[in-house]
Amino acid sequence: MKKSSLKIRHAKNYLFIGIIGLCSILLMIPLILIFYQLITLGGKSINLTFLTQIPKSPGESGGGIYNAIVGTTLLVALASLVSIPLGILTGVYISEYQNSRLSGAVRTCVDILQGTPSIVIGIIVYTWVVRPMSQFSAISGGVALGIMMLPVIIKTTEETLGLIPMSLKEASLALGVPYYKTILKVVIPTGFSGILTGILLSISRVAGETAPLLFTAFGNAFLTYSIFKPISAIPLLIFNYATSPYEEWHQLAWGASLLVVGMILLLNLVAKGVTKR
Amino acid sequence: MTESVLRLDHFNFFIGENQILNDINLKFQRKKVTAIMGPSGCGKTSMIRCINRMNEWVKNARVEGEILFYGKNLFQMDPILLRRKIGMVFQRPNPFPTMSIFENVIAGYLLNGIKLSKTDKERIVEDSLRKAALWDEVKDGIHRKGTFLSGGQQQRLCIARALAMNPRLLLLDEPTSALDPKATSHIEELIIELKKTVTIVLVTHNIAQASRVSDFTAFLYLGELVEYGETTKMFTVPEDKRTEEYLTGKFG
Numbered sequence: 001m002k003k004s005s006l007k008i009r010h011a012k013n014y015l016f017i018g019i020i021g022l023c024s025i026l027l028m029i030p031l032i033l034i035f036y037q038l039i040t041l042g043g044k045s046i047n048l049t050f051l052t053q054i055p056k057s058p059g060e061s062g063g064g065i066y067n068a069i070v071g072t073t074l075l076v077a078l079a080s081l082v083s084i085p086l087g088i089l090t091g092v093y094i095s096e097y098q099n100s101r102l103s104g105a106v107r108t109c110v111d112i113l114q115g116t117p118s119i120v121i122g123i124i125v126y127t128w129v130v131r132p133m134s135q136f137s138a139i140s141g142g143v144a145l146g147i148m149m150l151p152v153i154i155k156t157t158e159e160t161l162g163l164i165p166m167s168l169k170e171a172s173l174a175l176g177v178p179y180y181k182t183i184l185k186v187v188i189p190t191g192f193s194g195i196l197t198g199i200l201l202s203i204s205r206v207a208g209e210t211a212p213l214l215f216t217a218f219g220n221a222f223l224t225y226s227i228f229k230p231i232s233a234i235p236l237l238i239f240n241y242a243t244s245p246y247e248e249w250h251q252l253a254w255g256a257s258l259l260v261v262g263m264i265l266l267l268n269l270v271a272k273g274v275t276k277r
Numbered sequence: 278m279t280e281s282v283l284r285l286d287h288f289n290f291f292i293g294e295n296q297i298l299n300d301i302n303l304k305f306q307r308k309k310v311t312a313i314m315g316p317s318g319c320g321k322t323s324m325i326r327c328i329n330r331m332n333e334w335v336k337n338a339r340v341e342g343e344i345l346f347y348g349k350n351l352f353q354m355d356p357i358l359l360r361r362k363i364g365m366v367f368q369r370p371n372p373f374p375t376m377s378i379f380e381n382v383i384a385g386y387l388l389n390g391i392k393l394s395k396t397d398k399e400r401i402v403e404d405s406l407r408k409a410a411l412w413d414e415v416k417d418g419i420h421r422k423g424t425f426l427s428g429g430q431q432q433r434l435c436i437a438r439a440l441a442m443n444p445r446l447l448l449l450d451e452p453t454s455a456l457d458p459k460a461t462s463h464i465e466e467l468i469i470e471l472k473k474t475v476t477i478v479l480v481t482h483n484i485a486q487a488s489r490v491s492d493f494t495a496f497l498y499l500g501e502l503v504e505y506g507e508t509t510k511m512f513t514v515p516e517d518k519r520t521e522e523y524l525t526g527k528f529g
């Protein structure tokens with residue numbers, strides 16, 4: 001009697017493990033299919049021309065997406081320039097003053113910001129930046145992406161610093177190191193790998209964003225390095241080319257999709273590696 | 278007569294509603310070792326944390342009365358400068374995980390942005406590590422991370438880090454509680470050696486240790502100073518019944 005009920009329990013356990021295992025495998029199938037599709041359709045367009053040339057006129061074959069690669073790089077750089085220091089410092093504040101009323105308010109704002117649809121951030125930046133400048137520009141696109149990067153950076157910074165023991169800060173303070181130097185030279189470096197992970201994940205999050213760029217960076221068929229002019233970006237190029245009637249452009253869109261997904265994958269792997277250290 | 282480096286004068290310490298230290302009057306003699314003893318939770322750590330003003334980082338902490346450091350009220354001094362003159366070694370070792378052994382020793386200079394020449398750095402590191410009885414064990418891997426060391430080695434590294442700043446007063450909070458007998462006797466020799474130049478406050482639960490290295494002993498009980506006197510005298514003929522009970526192992 002006892003033995004058989006034990007057997008049933010074992011069987012139930014195996015059944016349960018089997019079901020959750022199966023679900024995990026099912027989850028991986030769409031991911032693998034996406035990669036397969038991207039590689040078969042976009043793989044052949046990725047070559048040196050693709051990476052170094054700007055698009056040709058419709059109907060002509062060849063050409064690349066160099067302008068969009070420059071654009072995305074520039075946009076992400078502009079976004080990082082403000083959001084990384086601002087995000088880290090905000091994260092430091094809310095982890096240092098966990099129970100202050102301001103920290104509570106900041107946390108709520110961060111949650112709301114994280115849930116705000118990216119298209120809404122796009123139109124808000126349009127009214128804040130594009131209208132006053134009377135110009136679509138890389139700057140406005142950078143602002144939109146920067147706003148989207150903030151919540152991830154703030155949250156990971158707070159979580160990372162929360163794990164640093166008080167005794168470490170005290171070690172520094174007891175040596176007569178002022179509070180601000182303790183934060184800058186002990187606390188932040190100790191949590192560096194965690195903060196870096198947050199930064200990489202936030203970049204991978206915005207690198208593929210299209211909606212916030214529609215009314216800000218706008219897109220540009222030509223190459224520009226100016227931050228005051230409309231600029232292309234890989235996801236914008238995908239959107240424009242995939243909806244065009246030209247087969248050559250469809251090809252470029254597939255290649256660009258593979259490129260951006262590969263980039264995001266790489267960033268995530270690097271972030272994983274950084275966390276492990 | 279030796280002069281007093283540090284004096285607690287009607288000193289009280291509160292955290293929120295709790296009174297942790299109650300009307301403490303105590304003098305610490307120059308270049309002597311004073312042991313602070315008493316059962317767990319009696320306020321030993323709290324007392325030495327008040328001396329270098331670390332308790333200011335504790336929420337709702339409040340002090341009453343004075344602590345005089347070389348005759349001046351310590352609470353009116355710049356806490357940053359004060360902490361550079363008062364070294365502290367914590368109950369649990371806390372080396373900086375991002376720094377090498379070498380950098381850990383001179384962390385007080387590095388973090389404060391005090392420039393040192395290469396030879397000065399090397400001299401200070403070797404001197405401090407020798408004093409902390411760690412040099413021979415680490416000299417071949419001085420640029421490895423400090424967190425690779427064993428717990429006892431880490432504690433000696435923290436002692437070296439405090440010594441590197443040339444403190445006038447050294448606060449040691451159970452510095453040997455994580456050490457094996459050999460490392461403990463190293464540290465005890467070090468304390469005896471050090472008192473030629475610095476005043477030392479040593480928190481310890483180890484009665485034998487207190488009798489080996491300390492000149493004076495203060496006995497705390499529930500936040501009050503029960504007895505203070507020369508160690509040899511107190512350990513042979515304690516005046517207070519509670520001290521006697523503690524020394525004979527009846528509690529604590």
Ligand SMILES: Nc1ncnc2c1ncn2[C@@H]1O[C@H](COP(=O)(O)OP(=O)(O)OP(=O)(O)O)[C@@H](O)[C@H]1O
Binds near residue numbers: 297316318319320
């Ligand atoms: N941050 C704090 N908040 C509230 N109470 C505290 C805090 N730190 C210490 N206390 C209280 O102060 C009292 C004295 O603590 P303290 O750490 O000074 O004891 P101790 O004598 O060093 O004990 P031990 O020998 O165990 O190290 C204890 O009752 C403790 O609960």
Ligand SMILES: [Mg+2]
Binds near residue numbers: 322323368
């Ligand atoms: Mg203690």
